[in-house]
Amino acid sequence: MDHHCPWINCCVGHENHCYFTFFLTSAVLGCLHASIVLAICLYHAINRVWYVYHGTGQEPMIYLTLTTLLLTLLATGMAIGVVFAVGALLYLQVRGIIRNRTTIEDWIVEKAVYRREEQGLPPFVFPYDLGWKRNLHLLFRGSRYDGIRWPIIDGCGEYDLTMEQRAQKADKRSRARLYTARRAYSGRWLPLLGYPRAALAPPCSDEPRLPLAPGQRLRATRQRRHWLFGEKIIEAGEGQRGDRGWFPRAAATPTDAPHDAHDAHEADAAHKHKPD
Structure with a gap:
């Protein structure tokens, strides 16, 4: 599998990658053609008076009302946007095809x-x-x-x-750091009351948030300034993996070292608020 495309609600893999590439190509070429045609129409409509007095008489006379003018401008902008956006995706797909990499x-x-x-x-x-x-x-x-x-x-x-x-x-996993949750976290994406600094600087990711209860052990593998990404450690059950997600850095402290001054400052600032 290469990826899941939400626009066609389908996974793209070895059985349909060819058709997906043709789909992107046709979308780019179709919108490129539409943008050229619309741009020419706009040019003739805006310069209609000039063509009346100085034209050869063979030029098409295009009349646009205010509504149709706005709609044509909107359609032109959207067509050009699709050319650039889908064109970039098509470039990435073609590059992956030439390298034979997903x-x-x-x-x-x-x-x-x-x-x-x-x-x-x-x-x-x-x-x-x-x-x-x-x-x-x-x-x-x-x-x-x-x-x-x-x-x-x-x-x-x-x-x-x-x-x-x-x-x-x-x-x-060898570079992962162990943490222990010392404050509760409900799993909200914007925990303004309990963790205001974390709420103002969330990670740019659609990955889930990890609710915490005090005392839970965690293994963190990624970090941001105010957030950590990791999984809960399950004591019972060999090979089982706990829930994974992002959680505020101030909600946990490293197991092998005291929490740093940055975490302590945020925790003290939010101490008077109810944990979110």
Whole structure:
């Protein structure tokens, strides 16, 4: 799977990636054509008087009322907007097709470069980049494969990408920091009463928020100035994962160190308010 597209309410993968690319191409070309036609119509309508006195008589006479003028301007702007917005998405899709990478695989490869440089490991070789010609052939003939086993380049294994991703996840968990919740958090996106600073600087993400109760243990893997992202630690059950999400930094303190002055200042500032 490459990604889930909310506009067509469908996941884009190896069975429909070709059709999705054609859809984006037709949308860009159609809106580009519409914007050109509308721009020409506007030009003739605005300069109609000039064409009456100085034209050849063969030019089309276009009459626009105030309403139709505003609608034409709106349609032109929206068509141009689609050309740029969907055109950027089409560029990303074509770039991924030429490299034979999905959006997720792009992230894995990008992180692999930094991870291996930092640890002094050999560069990571993406096993599915067969060259742009064969990659395009896979786009049109991808339905011949089962979506699990794909042709790879010589010298690479079938599970090289999987092992690299597992190594990245293990490296991420090794850098995780343990926290203990010391204040309650309801999971609201804008906790103005309990955590005003966190409410004014929320993370730009649609990922869930993690409700907390005092005493719960947490494993944080990402951080912002006023927020942490992590998961609850489940004591019972080997291999089970707790709920994950963002929570205010001031709601928890590191298990292996006292909370810093920044957290303490925010906690003291919100002490008089009811926890949100």
